[in-house]
Amino acid sequence: MQSPWKVFMVAPLFFLPPLQSLASPLYEDQSRLSHSNGHTCVGCVLVVSVIEQLAQVHNSTVQGAMERLCSYLPEKLFLKTTCYLIIDKFGSDIIKLLSADMNADVVCHTLEFCKQNIGQPLCHLYPLPKVAWEFTLEKARQIVKKSPILKYSGSGSDICSLPFLAKICQKIKLAIERSVPFKDVDSDKYSIFPTLRGYHWRGRDCNDSDESVYPGRRPNNWDVHQDSNCNGIWGVDPKDGVPYEKKFCEGSQPRGIILLGDSAGAHFHISPEWITASQMSLNSFISLPTALTDELDWPQLSGATGFLDSTVGIKEKSIYLRLWKRNHCNHRDYQNIARNGASSQNLKTFIESLSRHTMLDHPAIVIYAMIGNDVCNGKRDTVPAMTTPEKFYFNVMQTLKYLNSHLPKGSHVIFYGLPDGTFLWDNLHNRYHPLGQLNKDVTYAQLYSFLNCLQVSPCHGWMSSNKTLRTLTSERAEQLSNTLKKIAAKEKFTNFNLFYMEFAFHEIIQEWQKRGGQPWQLIEPVDGFHPNEVALLMLADRLWEKVQLQWPQVLGKENPFNPQIKEVFGDQGGH
């Protein structure tokens, strides 16, 4: 299973090698820690491109550009220090090569961050040099020969294995561990800390020293003495002695939202500012440390569980915010159980991080949104690696059985179908990637082909110039969607009702065009694959409207006490 995360974790952050291992061993499956040579190659090409373009934009030397890049990086997580360490080791070679007009592909092959294995194609992002590749590479090798270069001779997996980086890697791991002092993963899934699967991912804990206190539970003794479910409503009305939780929430049918999803559900996002030389400044990397400790996901702004105001200025709100607006008793009852690279198959490895007690907690709306990775992988021979409808059926039924034994009665499960990803190629292939905008030399078609060549594409099937392959991928996606539809129509479970909803990206595109937008504006610019914040919020809005129309019981009633809750409890303690 290729996780798109792998590719882009290393990419803009090639300079920040320890961060590859920062996948936080506590919370992440270990397979993430190993990176193929392909990821290192992508990372190198990206960073060298940025250095080259910074020099161009500021009319500076390569040395100046490298120093500029490091100076922009924050001190946090030793980002700046690591950057300086790396230019100290590789800087002089990069200077020599770029000064001799070699491009990033040549630089990275010369330094052996990219390798062409025997019998394998040559992978390159930029158009090939006019003179023969072999000749160019030989010339480049001559240029750096005199300096004893420290070749990238790690296992090809973790750049922390480079001796000069071992120490800093250790420091970063320690810094991260110390930043979550009270986190005890086994006993308490809720946190007072935002990142590392904290409250960016599920409702903030309101009493970290009491395990029986967490968002989504049925109130303990109507929360007379403390806010046992963290919804900000507790205590007793002095006027009549009635507990507020009873007065405002009893019979309001509170419920939470739980997403079982992939990188789209977690809102994977690499800021274009991190790789666009012409816009780069001291402010560009402010959000980087947080993003890194959130696995480059932004669940706090996602379509299902986002709770922050959108950064893109559209009126649509996440499912969670709409549930809260409908019934303020639902405050903080959200869980984003999504992982980069998640599929019907590997969901079983992390579904246990879902927190719901059949008796103690309120019912939940669970959205099952494995929208891509069952057909998306980076393999050269990608079709045989896709999930078959039979296997898919089996996987999904396993998940449903698990849910039936963990969700309170009266819950709801909504399947999201898979999209038809052909819009990616159709709308992006001849547009310039952020790296290619300055010199008009990298299109998405080139990026896709580079990633496919290295076998690190998040989705070879759709991110491909091969129309037959794209069509095959869409056909498989449709078969899998039909499998979900069939299960939803046939199967019955005691603790939840089951629904199917089409993943109607074409409807979002139409709506966006009606507002004067272009389809490509709905896709993450750096990875050329994920739906962006606008698309995610529009999709969430669509889902809400359809559910409200067809199955209003899923969403529950509007709570008539919302205004009083606001009057007594203000913002209910925030998020």
Ligand SMILES: *[C@@H]1O[C@H](CO)[C@@H](O)[C@H](O)[C@H]1NC(C)=O
């Ligand atoms: C760039 O810098 C060089 C050397 O400092 C100078 O000769 C040249 O005029 C500069 N070009 C621009 C466009 O500023």
Ligand SMILES: *[C@@H]1O[C@H](CO)[C@@H](O)[C@H](O)[C@H]1NC(C)=O
């Ligand atoms: C948190 O829980 C502990 C243990 O139950 C309790 O003593 C304390 O008062 C609680 N704190 C708040 C702010 O409710």
Ligand SMILES: *[C@@H]1O[C@H](CO)[C@@H](O)[C@H](O)[C@H]1NC(C)=O
């Ligand atoms: C396109 O993809 C199909 C299906 O995988 C494959 O059979 C065919 O050889 C590919 N065509 C080219 C030109 O690679």
